[in-house]
Amino acid sequence: MKTFRIIGRNFRDAFKGVFRNFSLSFASISCITITLIVVAVSMVLSNNVDNFTKLVERDVTIVAFIDNDITNDQINEIKDKISTINNVENYEFRSKTEITKEMRDSSEVFDSIMRNWTDEENPIQNTFQVKVKDIEKIDNVAKQIEKIDGITLVKYGEGMVEQLISTFDFIHKICIGAVVALILVTAFLISNTIKITINSRQREIGIMRLIGASNLNIRIPFIIEGLLLGALGSIVPILATVYGYSALYKNFDGHLFSPFIKLIEPIPFVYTTSLILLAIGIAVGMFGSWRAVKKYLKI
């Protein structure tokens, strides 16, 4: 009961502290707000780039063209060989008839040309479409498939895919680095801003010590105050994320530049991002206060 009373009072005092020293609290809140907005932008960017990478990875397929002259038994042999290759996630056999039909369905031009082909005349080949587990080792799988007898050609958009993925990976790493650096900078900035706030309340801390407040008694209200400053500072970045990202998504119709580069759906993405922003704000606010008040706890 006593502990609850003390906690309750600490929260009340922290609220009072924020509002009675509003100009300095406002400085801390603004500092948190500005940096969290930048953190939010980096997070949105980083998560989307990560999403693009996953989409690209999911779509990349190795197409292995099969010699049209081989028998069904030989095709089954090829199938068995593909299934034993490491890093193969799944594979699918697509016959030339299936592919021809698909092409004819997709365009009238194709249809008019292909309509009159006999089976012998049709140059389209049977294929195996193979998906891999680890996209970075796709060329290795392609090379192994190429060696199988009866395979005439292997294609997977080599070069372009690797480049795209390594570019996305690079952007993703930069974004994560930026988020981490920004969090550290924010913690430092907030700690200094709160230090100014606390510096102006040295007298209050001195009086608290004088009347027999223990270090914990003194520290807790300031740490709760840091928590409140952090939470208040994250309001604007959260609103900016929720409304800003949703508007951006709507404006670009869910994808950037081409339908291929899809943006992450706003819900639940904006909510998880908001929770993370709130947690970062609270954590840096509390850490900043803890660090700032430490100085005044010695005699």
Added chain:
Amino acid sequence: MDLIRITNVKKTYKTGVTAIQNLNLTIAKGDFVFIIGSTGCGKSTLIKMLYREEKPTSGQIIVGGIDVGKLRNGKVYKIRRKIGVVFQDFKLLPKSTVYENVAFALEIFGLPKDEIHAKVLKVLELVGLKSKVKNYPSQLSGGEQQRVAIARAIVNGPKLLICDEPTGNLDPSTGMEIMEVLEEINKLGTTIIMVTHDINIVKKMNKRVIVLDSGRVLKDYEKGTYSNENI
């Protein structure tokens, strides 16, 4: 029964200045003691050591059974909870009301609200400020502010009240009013040690008087034996 026992205490500051040398003193429970002396005689250092704002360089200070010199920084609150301190500049929280300033000293102990309310009102009544609970320090006179500081210092029921020139910022008649409040508190059993420059107050109060000079006890007058020509 002694509340304070000071044995062979010496205090030398880092600057090399020795403020207290070989001081031996005992103060009994329930006593009212004035500490006087010229500026730099060691009065302030002595009382700062009592509430462990300063540590003695050597010797021992026992206050209410606690060896104050041996308290670590993190444990200082233990002695502070047994002592009330009143300063010349009141040291009130300017943004808190009279009630909040006094209640503050009880809230850190986690007392129930009703108990705090009753204690605060009782102590404000004792110092004559019950009607000003909602005022802020800036709305009070110097004398009233000092009463609030006294109320805050005694609301915990400390065994010892240390007053560092509590009348220094007040006019003589207000100063005497404060002394009346302190006398009242002393009658209720609290030991009071008061540092002052105001000889008139010392004479009028007729209490024990300790005269310090260069960090030593120059004279120690028993209750009612001090007169002005001695200084």
